[in-house]
Amino acid sequence: MGLVLLIVIWLITFVSAYFFMAKTWVVASRGFCRGRQHRSSFHCHLHSDGFCFCRRAGSLGYLVWKYREGGSSKKATYSHGNVTLEIVWTVLTTVLFVGMNLASSSIWASERFRPAGENAVHVEVTGMQFAWYFRYPGADGKFGLTKPELEDASAGGEAALGLDTNDPASKDDLVTGVMVVPVNREVEVILRAHDVIHSFYVPSMRFKQDAVPGLAIHMHFTPIQTGITKSPARSSAASAITRCTAC
Numbered sequence: 001m002g003l004v005l006l007i008v009i010w011l012i013t014f015v016s017a018y019f020f021m022a023k024t025w026v027v028a029s030r031g032f033c034r035g036r037q038h039r040s041s042f043h044c045h046l047h048s049d050g051f052c053f054c055r056r057a058g059s060l061g062y063l064v065w066k067y068r069e070g071g072s073s074k075k076a077t078y079s080h081g082n083v084t085l086e087i088v089w090t091v092l093t094t095v096l097f098v099g100m101n102l103a104s105s106s107i108w109a110s111e112r113f114r115p116a117g118e119n120a121v122h123v124e125v126t127g128m129q130f131a132w133y134f135r136y137p138g139a140d141g142k143f144g145l146t147k148p149e150l151e152d153a154s155a156g157g158e159a160a161l162g163l164d165t166n167d168p169a170s171k172d173d174l175v176t177g178v179m180v181v182p183v184n185r186e187v188e189v190i191l192r193a194h195d196v197i198h199s200f201y202v203p204s205m206r207f208k209q210d211a212v213p214g215l216a217i218h219m220h221f222t223p224i225q226t227g228i229t230k231s232p233a234r235s236s237a238a239s240a241i242t243r244c245t246a247c
Contacts, residue, residue, distance in 0.1 A: 003068070009061035017054055020046065041104045042206060048096065116188035116220040121181055124190045126161060127198030127211045128153055133161055134179040137169075144170020151194070183223050191217040204229040 116122075124135040124143060131153075137143045144167045151162035158165075158175045165171075181187045191200055193211040201208040207221055 003065055005068075006061045006065035009057060009064065013054055013057040013061070017050060020050060041107055044103070045100060048100070111219050111221065116218070117186050120186040120188045120220060122188050122190070123179055123181065124192065125179070125200055125211065126192045126194065127200065128160065128194035129196070131156070131160070132177065132198075132200075133157070134176050135161060135163075136174040136176075138172025138174060140169060140172060142169040144168075144173045153194070181223055183226055186220055186222045188218060188220040191215075191219065202229055 122137055122141075122143075126133045126135070135143065145164040146162045147164050148162055150159070150164060152159040158173070161175060163170050163173060163175070189200070191209055191211040192215070193213045195213065197213070198211045199208060200211055204227065205221055205223065207219075209217060209219055211217065
């Protein structure tokens with residue numbers, strides 16, 4: 001039985017590792033990743049976690065086989081723990097965890113704390129039950145006013161956002177259910193939510209951020225390749241589709 005468990009555990013471990021190494025289960029980098037730093041950070045985390053997973057699962061399979069009934073001449077004994085070993089793996093885990101966070105903190109902060117450039121494309125992203133709406137400011141570069149009393153979710157489009165048609169800045173606002181952005185140009189998204197928290201997730205761009213009611217969350221990214229990606233539905237909101245075009 002111990003040998004069977006060893007084979008099963010190692011088979012699951014190495015087959016899983018193979019699919020990740022072959023990038024079968026990894027979001028394709030051909031999507032529109034925002035830059036080399038993001039890809040490097042993602043792969044560093046993936047390889048570190050993969051190494052720890054393989055080592056831990058490999059050791060588990062070996063110990064199950066070695067200490068199977070009638071398998072080892074040395075009988076396994078109960079231990080209250082090894083303080084030195086516990087200190088070592090706790091310190092190593094802390095160093096790895098803190099180190100990875102420090103290495104990635106500049107990437108995370110650059111999307112949230114550094115303002116977008118002057119030439120950035122601005123898109124207001126609003127999540128509600130059960131749809132996503134994307135609003136562009138139009139030729140004047142200004143978003144029109146919205147008023148809560150004008151909101152009508154059942155009507156969809158501009159009415160769902162409560163767009164004030166009497167405001168001159170709203171005349172050329174464009175509201176759509178699909179976000180289309182240019183390639184190699186910075187895009188600033190202003191995330192909003194009407195009812196509950198919705199998660200705006202674009203897997204191909206390694207981009208994920210919650211839209212929180214009452215907050216306007218500003219973030220930015222730069223698509224580098226053309227393509228289409230579909231965001232999985234989160235928090236009772238319909239899925240969102242994002243296109244990157246060469247315009």
